[in-house]
């Protein structure tokens with residue numbers, strides 16, 4: 001999207017959809033090698049090496065905006081910041097997003113860093129904030145704007161500077177981890193140095209489990225009820241809603257990587273000496289296995305674990321038996337919970353030949369992958385949109401669950417489709433509440449197959465793709481050779497504009 005006047009980024013369509021290697025090279029030349037190596041190790045690339053969804057930095061922005069007493073400042077091209085703030089407010093942020101603008105001169109001369117520093121000093125007032133987060137987007141990262149040189153704290157307000165470039169962080173899901181992990185590291189080091197603030201609703205008398213991942217609000221309540229017979233309570237979840245919650249999360253007995261892509265966050269739990277359990281309490285098999293794993297990691301007596309399983313599983317069995325799913329479904333998304341949803345669908349009786357996730361494979365989703373693969377499900381990590389669409393076209397499902405472009409494609413074909421983020425992630429997933437909710441939305445959508453077919457018929461002959469809306473008359477034709485001439489002109493210009501300046 002972005003293409004600013006930075007000398008390190010001009011000419012090659014730099015930004016999310018072009019010039020990745022140029023940006024990487026520029027960032028390395030500008031001293032960001034260590035940061036990039038860390039990002040590449042934590043968030044390995046897959047078959048597609050560019051974000052295919054929204055700007056990844058949205059994940060970090062969202063985590064910051066959802067925290068109390070936390071200010072968030074973006075440093076990046078105005079067009080990127082416009083898109084990010086638009087998306088943030090679309091999702092109901094209701095919080096101010098700080099922005100430090102720049103131009104090619106202030107970037108090249110290092111003035112941008114000075115401007116960010118000044119902004120941070122202006123905003124870091126302890127009466128207003130616990131923390132100030134500064135996020136370098138693509139161009140400032142590629143230009144080496146050194147956020148690590150910002151003061152670590154100003155009058156007790158923590159300053160967290162992170163680089164979240166689209167050419168280093170493949171999905172917005174993983175960008176959540178960049179900020180959550182950076183904050184947890186800061187909090188861990190604080191806790192190692194001495195006493196820290198107690199979280200609200202602190203439960204001093206019970207060992208706790210910290211859930212990792214943004215869950216639908218009802219889910220932690222349901223999971224807390226599952227853990228209760230084992231004498232365990234919930235620690236504050238991560239990403240947290242308040243700085244002091246980070247200490248409470250670190251103080252857990254066990255960390256549960258419900259969303260398996262939080263590599264940096266998990267690293268901090270491990271550094272704090274906490275065992276980490278993967279997968280989640282999903283469906284009957286998954287819930288039993290997860291409660292066993294949590295009980296073992298937390299050293300809970302077997303009888304208590306069995307008690308917890310009996311209580312949860314009997315209710316779950318009842319709901320699942322009453323809400324079977326009879327449909328062939330393909331599933332894809334970029335939330336990181338795709339494998340869990342697929343498990344629930346399969347247990348409820350659905351045929352799921354394909355599940356694709358834009359997130360990478362980690363050991364924390366291995367139990368889900370193995371369970372699915374044993375049942376003939378093809379699991380595709382770092383799935384590209386093209387792979388998701390190809391799977392849907394091959395399978396011709398009764399319902400395709402996926403991202404916006406996949407849902408569009410499905411509707412064009414008359415296949416009932418559901419948008420994963422708005423429909424599946426916005427409902428409970430775990431325990432009896434999750435089983436009931438998923439069955440209800442699948443049933444509602446698959447019944448609509450007839451309606452989708454009518455829609456395709458209704459819109460027939462109105463044109464598709466570039467010819468949309470021209471179906472009743474001639475589709476305008478490109479001037480002969482124009483596209484090829486334009487392509488060559490762009491290539492020539494890219495060579496002329498190749499990066500020359502040092503930043």
Ligand code: SF4
Pocket residue numbers: 001002014015016017051055056057076077079080083137138139165166167
């Ligand atoms: S910051 Fe986001 S929107 Fe801007 S160029 Fe990078 S990936 Fe694209």
